[in-house]
Amino acid sequence: MRIEKAERLKRLPPYLFKELDRQKEEVRAKGVDIIDLGVGDPDLPTPPHIIEALKSAAQDPANHRYPSYSGMVDFNAAVAEWYRGRFNVSLDIDSEVVTLIGSKEGIAHIPLALINPGDIALVASPGYPVYHIGTQFAGGEPYFIDLLKENSFLPDLESIPSEVVKRAKMMFINYPNNPTAAVATKEFFDSVVAFADKHDIIVCHDAAYSEMSYDGFKPTSFLEVDGAKSVGIEFHSLSKTYNMTGWRIGFAVGCADLVNALGQVKSNIDSGVFQAVQIAGVAALKGDQACVDQMCRTYQERRDILVGGLRSLGLSVEKPRATFYVWMDVPKGYSSAEFSSRLLSDAGIVTTPGNGFGSAGEGYIRMALTVAKERMKEVVERIKNTKL
Numbered sequence: 001m002r003i004e005k006a007e008r009l010k011r012l013p014p015y016l017f018k019e020l021d022r023q024k025e026e027v028r029a030k031g032v033d034i035i036d037l038g039v040g041d042p043d044l045p046t047p048p049h050i051i052e053a054l055k056s057a058a059q060d061p062a063n064h065r066y067p068s069y070s071g072m073v074d075f076n077a078a079v080a081e082w083y084r085g086r087f088n089v090s091l092d093i094d095s096e097v098v099t100l101i102g103s104k105e106g107i108a109h110i111p112l113a114l115i116n117p118g119d120i121a122l123v124a125s126p127g128y129p130v131y132h133i134g135t136q137f138a139g140g141e142p143y144f145i146d147l148l149k150e151n152s153f154l155p156d157l158e159s160i161p162s163e164v165v166k167r168a169k170m171m172f173i174n175y176p177n178n179p180t181a182a183v184a185t186k187e188f189f190d191s192v193v194a195f196a197d198k199h200d201i202i203v204c205h206d207a208a209y210s211e212m213s214y215d216g217f218k219p220t221s222f223l224e225v226d227g228a229k230s231v232g233i234e235f236h237s238l239s240k241t242y243n244m245t246g247w248r249i250g251f252a253v254g255c256a257d258l259v260n261a262l263g264q265v266k267s268n269i270d271s272g273v274f275q276a277v278q279i280a281g282v283a284a285l286k287g288d289q290a291c292v293d294q295m296c297r298t299y300q301e302r303r304d305i306l307v308g309g310l311r312s313l314g315l316s317v318e319k320p321r322a323t324f325y326v327w328m329d330v331p332k333g334y335s336s337a338e339f340s341s342r343l344l345s346d347a348g349i350v351t352t353p354g355n356g357f358g359s360a361g362e363g364y365i366r367m368a369l370t371v372a373k374e375r376m377k378e379v380v381e382r383i384k385n386t387k388l
């Protein structure tokens with residue numbers, strides 16, 4: 001039998017990293033010691049107190065059954081307590097918090113709760129691909145807003161054509177940002193609330209990197225600004241904050257009607273997060289946050305080695321204030337793909353070409369700070385020895 005895939009899969013954009021993956025295998029097969037700065041997955045382990053909490057919770061038969069759909073009361077309460085402590089925002093644990101199987105799950109599902117055929121979701125280019133793909137899966141149309149360096153990689157909402165604004169049902173924003181590492185100001189969030197209010201556009205803010213920041217900078221929550229809770233929902237993840245990408249736990253908070261709508265989709269698709277993982281999540285959120293400070297210090301040190309090193313080689317690169325990404329201009333004469341490919345073939349370094357995150361990412365590459373500092377020094381050394 002010939003398996004005919006659905007149109008929604010056939011319509012997916014071509015996988016842009018195919019050629020790079022092939023090249024990576026080719027270089028690896030030659031025995032080259034590859035340094036991989038390609039993936040945004042922490043290389044550090046989950047802190048031990050979180051693992052201990054999982055171990056004992058896994059032993060308890062009460063946790064072997066289906067969890068509640070909206071999340072355990074204890075987890076949602078820990079989220080609310082953490083939120084108030086971190087952002088000074090109060091949340092009603094019954095109606096304004098929903099537990100997610102990682103924030104990607106919630107981000108991918110929320111368009112199913114909101115989008116009708118023909119509706120537009122505003123998404124950024126470059127950006128995390130789940131926003132536009134979730135939109136397309138739900139039958140909606142993504143409209144890409146270019147994030148430009150001259151606007152500090154914040155979307156220019158005034159540049160969106162009025163007929164697009166009229167059809168827009170929702171928008172996705174993400175600060176601190178993957179892949180550009182840009183951060184948002186409170187004024188920007190204020191302007192988003194005003195725009196959303198004026199045009200009836202729901203705001204979905206992805207705050208996966210809210211805890212990964214440097215030099216004393218603390219990112220704000222979208223919900224900290226006046227009026228945000230009536231127009232938006234914010235997605236959080238334990239993945240990056242506590243090195244828990246494999247555990248699959250996150251949460252969404254904000255406007256009760258949005259939390260409810262997302263919960264309704266989820267209750268018809270999944271059955272929640274393993275309770276032992278939620279209990280470990282409680283240990284993470286309520287426990288000592290020194291592990292988070294330690295994580296930030298580790299990435300900051302790597303950042304300084306990489307950015308300092310690249311600048312000393314005459315390359316143009318900003319020092320990120322948050323996220324574990326360095327978003328670098330490719331040198332003149334190269335496309336993103338060409339430069340990435342050059343770093344791989346001549347230096348054995350894997351990076352991600354910026355155009356893989358959308359056409360406005362052309363001209364940049366993304367490097368993740370996910371290797372130890374000795375390896376980071378080696379990265380600089382290898383680039384120095386490459387004729388660019």
Ligand SMILES: *Cc1c(COP(=O)(O)O)cnc(C)c1O
Binds near residue numbers: 040174178238240
């Ligand atoms: C890593 C990441 C997430 C987190 O995904 P999880 O599903 O929570 O692991 C969300 N958004 C962005 C932009 C990310 O880079």
